[in-house]
Amino acid sequence: MEFSSRVERIGGEGAEAWAIHEQALAAQARGEDVRVLSVGDPDLATPAPIVERAQQALADGDTHYTPGLGEHELRCAVARRFAAQSGQTVGAEHVGIVSGAQNGLFFTSMLLLGPGDEALMLCPAYVTYEATIAASGATPVIVDMPAANGFRPEPEAIEAAITPRTRALFLTTPNNPTGAVLGPDELEAIADIARRHDLWIVSDEVYGELVFDGRHHSIAALPGMAERTVTVSSLSKSHAMTGWRSGWLIAPPALIAHAENLALCSLYGLPGFVQKAACTAIDRADELIAEHRDIFRQRRDHVVGRLDAIETLRVLRPEAGMFTMIDVRGTGLSSTEFAWHLLEHQRVSVLDGAAFGRSASGYVRLSYTLDEDRLDEACERIAAFCRTIDSTAREESPHV
Numbered sequence: 479m480e481f482s483s484r485v486e487r488i489g490g491e492g493a494e495a496w497a498i499h500e501q502a503l504a505a506q507a508r509g510e511d512v513r514v515l516s517v518g519d520p521d522l523a524t525p526a527p528i529v530e531r532a533q534q535a536l537a538d539g540d541t542h543y544t545p546g547l548g549e550h551e552l553r554c555a556v557a558r559r560f561a562a563q564s565g566q567t568v569g570a571e572h573v574g575i576v577s578g579a580q581n582g583l584f585f586t587s588m589l590l591l592g593p594g595d596e597a598l599m600l601c602p603a604y605v606t607y608e609a610t611i612a613a614s615g616a617t618p619v620i621v622d623m624p625a626a627n628g629f630r631p632e633p634e635a636i637e638a639a640i641t642p643r644t645r646a647l648f649l650t651t652p653n654n655p656t657g658a659v660l661g662p663d664e665l666e667a668i669a670d671i672a673r674r675h676d677l678w679i680v681s682d683e684v685y686g687e688l689v690f691d692g693r694h695h696s697i698a699a700l701p702g703m704a705e706r707t708v709t710v711s712s713l714s715k716s717h718a719m720t721g722w723r724s725g726w727l728i729a730p731p732a733l734i735a736h737a738e739n740l741a742l743c744s745l746y747g748l749p750g751f752v753q754k755a756a757c758t759a760i761d762r763a764d765e766l767i768a769e770h771r772d773i774f775r776q777r778r779d780h781v782v783g784r785l786d787a788i789e790t791l792r793v794l795r796p797e798a799g800m801f802t803m804i805d806v807r808g809t810g811l812s813s814t815e816f817a818w819h820l821l822e823h824q825r826v827s828v829l830d831g832a833a834f835g836r837s838a839s840g841y842v843r844l845s846y847t848l849d850e851d852r853l854d855e856a857c858e859r860i861a862a863f864c865r866t867i868d869s870t871a872r873e874e875s876p877h878v
């Protein structure tokens with residue numbers, strides 16, 4: 479039996495990037511002592527008031543169908559927080575509740591793109607973007623943010639990639655994997671291009687509440703941008719709620735109306751008890767997530783300090799999020815070799831940067847999603863691994 483041509487478009491490198499993570503989990507399940515630093519799932523518990531709100535809603539019998547694109551109360555809560563943070567006038571009619579930011583990206587791709595269209599993605603980018611764009615029938619076009627420029631966007635490169643078929647540009651701020659937070663000038667340069675070429679911007683801001691240095695900015699808040707921007711976010715990272723699958727898109731009401739139709743033939747609404755808990759999560763966000771942000775900041779400082787002391791590695795200091803990029807070129811290994819050999823010899827899993835785009839080749843992404851003691855131990859194992867590469871290299875070539 480044959481499948482749709484879509485199955486080819488949703489496979490590929492992004493899906494393959496997880497192989498190392500899956501092997502690490504399999505080894506852990508066999509009882510091996512693996513340090514899994516290959517996924518962006520906070521190890522922290524969802525704050526108790528959120529869990530209690532869900533339990534209460536379940537006890538109250540909130541177990542039935544809900545509106546396809548989210549309950550009014552939650553749409554209002556999302557709108558209020560985004561309005562407060564971005565200074566925009568946003569109401570429930572601008573908000574759609576979806577099953578995590580990933581589902582929001584998929585909705586957006588389906589609603590903006592189709593066969594014959596091109597969508598630019600600023601790379602390094604989250605590994606699912608390529609398939610998410612391709613699933614619509616559109617062609618993903620990679621615009622590199624070079625390592626030599628700190629993985630920051632280059633407006634000339636964006637402009638050069640635009641063709642008459644270009645309909646949208648996908649960006650991530652704060653970025654996964656680099657932790658770069660785009661500043662007002664960088665966002666204005668991108669907004670200027672979008673206005674001149676009449677492009678949609680899809681802005682993935684899932685790490686927006688986890689900024690350590692400086693502050694988060696939304697491109698939708700710039701003049702003339704709200705009407706051409708879809709902002710996607712969720713509670714997954716900030717609130718340690720990846721499994722709750724609670725996310726949203728914020729967009730012009732006309733797009734939300736189409737999203738409502740798409741929800742009716744796909745998602746069919748999130749569970750009511752999850753949405754009640756999500757309301758608590760958003761309404762009490764300042765109080766509930768400050769501790770998470772502090773923990774990740776401390777871990778960032780700790781891990782960057784430890785790894786920077788290793789002679790053959792160069793560590794990027796992320797401004798936000800839960801990942802750090804490590805330049806492993808000084809070890810003489812490719813990032814693919816480094817990641818696989820590290821898992822094999824020291825039982826630490828990290829992701830090959832190349833999975834996020836060719837500009838991140840030579841780097842690996844390490845998630846600081848373990849407590850400090852276990853992170854310390856993982857850093858120790860990485861140091862030991864680097865020493866063995868050094869001595870192997872010296873044995874092979876006395877001149878190294």
Ligand SMILES: Cc1ncc(COP(=O)(O)O)c(C=O)c1O
Pocket residue numbers: 518577578579580581604650653654682684711712713714720724725
């Ligand atoms: C940049 C980025 N966007 C989206 C997602 C998906 O998040 P969610 O759990 O909200 O679907 C992730 C998860 O790692 C991510 O890193």
